[in-house]
Amino acid sequence: MSLHRRRIRAEEWSPVGIESLEDNAFDVVRSVDHRSVIAGPGAGKTELLAQRAAYLLQTGEAPRPQRILAISFKRDAAANLASRVRKRCHPRHAARLDSMTFDAFAKSIVDRFGQALPEAWRPRPDYQIFFPTEGQYRDFLGSLETPPTQIGTRAQIMAVKAKDFERKHLFGAPLPEVPQPPKDAAQWAADRYWRTSLESTRDSFLSFPMIGRLAELVLRVNHVARKALALTYSHLFLDEFQDTTQIQYDLVRTIFLGTATIVTAVGDNKQQIMRWAMAMDDPFGALEREFGAKRTPLLNNYRSSPELVRIQHVLAQALDAQAVAPVSKTQAKVSGGSCAVWDFSTPVVEAQTLAAFVVSQMKEFSLGPRDFVLLVRQRAVDYANVLAPALASYGVQLRNEAAAVGEVTLQELLAEDLSEMVIGFIRLATSIRAGRYWSECQDTLATLRGFSVDDDASWVRLSRELNTFCTDFRQNYPKPVNDLSAASALVAGVIGFVGLNAILAAFPAYRQGDWLAKVTDAIALHIRASCAMASDWATALDVYEGVNALPLMTIHKSKGLEYHTVIFVGLDDGAWWSFSQDQIEATAGFFVAFTRAKQRVLFTYCPTRGARKNIATLYELLKLAGVSVLRVG
Ligand SMILES: Nc1ncnc2c1ncn2[C@@H]1O[C@H](COP(=O)(O)OP(=O)(O)OP(=O)(O)O)[C@@H](O)[C@H]1O
Numbered sequence: 001m002s003l004h005r006r007r008i009r010a011e012e013w014s015p016v017g018i019e020s021l022e023d024n025a026f027d028v029v030r031s032v033d034h035r036s037v038i039a040g041p042g043a044g045k046t047e048l049l050a051q052r053a054a055y056l057l058q059t060g061e062a063p064r065p066q067r068i069l070a071i072s073f074k075r076d077a078a079a080n081l082a083s084r085v086r087k088r089c090h091p092r093h094a095a096r097l098d099s100m101t102f103d104a105f106a107k108s109i110v111d112r113f114g115q116a117l118p119e120a121w122r123p124r125p126d127y128q129i130f131f132p133t134e135g136q137y138r139d140f141l142g143s144l145e146t147p148p149t150q151i152g153t154r155a156q157i158m159a160v161k162a163k164d165f166e167r168k169h170l171f172g173a174p175l176p177e178v179p180q181p182p183k184d185a186a187q188w189a190a191d192r193y194w195r196t197s198l199e200s201t202r203d204s205f206l207s208f209p210m211i212g213r214l215a216e217l218v219l220r221v222n223h224v225a226r227k228a229l230a231l232t233y234s235h236l237f238l239d240e241f242q243d244t245t246q247i248q249y250d251l252v253r254t255i256f257l258g259t260a261t262i263v264t265a266v267g268d269n270k271q272q273i274m275r276w277a278m279a280m281d282d283p284f285g286a287l288e289r290e291f292g293a294k295r296t297p298l299l300n301n302y303r304s305s306p307e308l309v310r311i312q313h314v315l316a317q318a319l320d321a322q323a324v325a326p327v328s329k330t331q332a333k334v335s336g337g338s339c340a341v342w343d344f345s346t347p348v349v350e351a352q353t354l355a356a357f358v359v360s361q362m363k364e365f366s367l368g369p370r371d372f373v374l375l376v377r378q379r380a381v382d383y384a385n386v387l388a389p390a391l392a393s394y395g396v397q398l399r400n401e402a403a404a405v406g407e408v409t410l411q412e413l414l415a416e417d418l419s420e421m422v423i424g425f426i427r428l429a430t431s432i433r434a435g436r437y438w439s440e441c442q443d444t445l446a447t448l449r450g451f452s453v454d455d456d457a458s459w460v461r462l463s464r465e466l467n468t469f470c471t472d473f474r475q476n477y478p479k480p481v482n483d484l485s486a487a488s489a490l491v492a493g494v495i496g497f498v499g500l501n502a503i504l505a506a507f508p509a510y511r512q513g514d515w516l517a518k519v520t521d522a523i524a525l526h527i528r529a530s531c532a533m534a535s536d537w538a539t540a541l542d543v544y545e546g547v548n549a550l551p552l553m554t555i556h557k558s559k560g561l562e563y564h565t566v567i568f569v570g571l572d573d574g575a576w577w578s579f580s581q582d583q584i585e586a587t588a589g590f591f592v593a594f595t596r597a598k599q600r601v602l603f604t605y606c607p608t609r610g611a612r613k614n615i616a617t618l619y620e621l622l623k624l625a626g627v628s629v630l631r632v633g
Pocket residue numbers: 018019020021022039040041042043044045046047048268271302303559560561562595
């Protein structure tokens with residue numbers, strides 16, 4: 001794929017890295033108005049944003065020096081979009097995309113402008129982040145003294161549910177410029193919560209919802225900052241928009257409503273699995289009403305085989321009776337049924353059978369371990385303890401992506417720009433045939449240092465620097481490192497060579513709080529662990545990236561990803577214990593898990609983990625779609 005450095009004319013632009021786009025998608029790519037794109041799984045929503053970024057950047061429709069802001073719900077989704085754009089655009093173009101999470105975006109605003117907040121709302125500049133749980137809200141409410149009599153009683157405070165306290169009373173509405181006298185007991189408690197967090201004389205602690213509300217307020221009262229921000233971005237992308245909270249929506253509205261910034265929001269209501277985290281009921285409706293966004297559906301499914309798309313549609317209708325059947329653009333490649341529930345007597349028999357099945361499928365269809373995923377609802381480590389030894393007995397390594405590496409999860413770490421960069425430079429220094437890594441590292445450095453394409457002298461100097469880096473690295477680290485201090489020194493060396501300031505300038509997420517330190521520590525920890533399993537650098541780096549390992553993760557973590565075969569382990573009441581509390585969200589989770597598969601979905605059941613009474617609806621849906629339950633072992 002050739003990556004254009006220079007501008008191309010809009011009429012001559014064609015999709016990059018894929019053959020074609022369906023008409024509606026092409027229309028959105030070139031649109032000059034606000035759009036809300038609601039489409040099912042595998043419809044190419046993230047791909048559409050990547051193509052739109054390529055179009056806007058390569059044709060100059062997003063004119064320099066303006067930038068594109070892409071906001072996602074989760075860190076790995078933000079990294080996923082950025083990496084798709086990097087694959088499709090020349091680094092100089094890709095560098096004009098800021099892809100980040102809502103939380104990072106809101107925090108950057110509070111960090112830049114927070115000291116201009118009205119005094120009553122101003123946090124200490126050195127505030128710390130905390131993640132309150134429902135239990136902590138309950139404890140807080142329980143710790144309050146009796147409110148003034150004209151406001152209410154202690155019994156009224158104790159009657160406030162933690163969830164309502166968070167959703168309605170703390171964050172239900174944008175903050176007033178001047179705090180208003182509370183009218184009832186719940187409002188009084190909310191006011192006390194804010195005051196305690198902001199006015200503490202020692203440490204000041206803010207949660208991300210608080211930061212979101214403060215960011216919205218500071219931009220509402222500070223016209224200059226708001227205008228500057230809106231002018232920075234010619235285009236705004238909102239990915240996984242179905243999971244947007246009211247706080248996030250209000251922030252977007254305050255900054256961008258009525259400005260020239262063009263908004264493109266993509267998502268799928270059927271995949272809304274963040275309702276517990278305050279997702280709005282109908283964010284698309286709000287965008288269409290207030291911004292006048294035009295709704296544009298996508299009709300294809302590029303991921304899953306026709307048979308899987310047919311089953312998906314049965315599940316989709318349970319979530320949305322109006323769901324339109326998508327058209328599969330993929331061929332079936334497996335025989336013997338695309339979906340089944342496999343019943344086992346014990347988890348050990350289950351693990352042995354699955355391991356043997358995966359290995360035989362890898363052989364039959366020339367697949368690697370990363371073409372499979374083992375999905376679980378929760379407590380991944382419990383499943384990993386049984387599945388890992390069974391897979392290992394067949395020579396397949398299992399990798400629990402939810403496992404913690406220092407203070408970061410493995411999955412987060414691997415999606416981090418810094419991790420990719422460090423590993424890229426080590427690969428360059430330690431590979432015999434380093435051609436691909438050479439040009440990638442050269443482009444990275446040139447972009448970070450802001451070289452122009454024609455500045456030949458700088459490129460020559462860069463090549464020399466890279467050569468010296470490689471020689472030194474090979475001398476210092478001829479073999480994989482065997483302790484943490486060597487791994488930390490190695491990581492610091494690569495960061496020092498690339499240039500810390502350049503990294504901070506290019507990746508805004510690393511300017512936030514202690515994220516850079518957490519990621520740097522995690523890289524070193526994971527390098528050390530990977531080196532312990534390898535005798536040469538190539539193997540160590542493959543272990544680091546999990547090139548030959550079969551991933552195990554929770555449904556939540558699988559959002560946005562895709563695999564040849566999805567094996568969902570544990571379709572039982574035990575894993576879905578909260579099914580009856582929010583049946584819609586649980587069914588949406590089930591739908592997300594199912595729709596990650598390109599060719600095959602297997603569910604497993606084992607009576608020792610729970611019955612299938614409470615989740616009978618899920619089994620009925622599968623039955624309705626013609627999926628059989630088979631006694632396997
Ligand atoms: N126009 C296209 N032509 C060919 N392949 C495509 C096209 N659009 C997307 N794809 C491929 O289809 C798969 C699904 O695309 P993508 O991840 O963008 O879908 P999505 O709508 O964001 O999915 P989900 O909501 O399920 O996460 C990817 O492998 C992507 O590369």
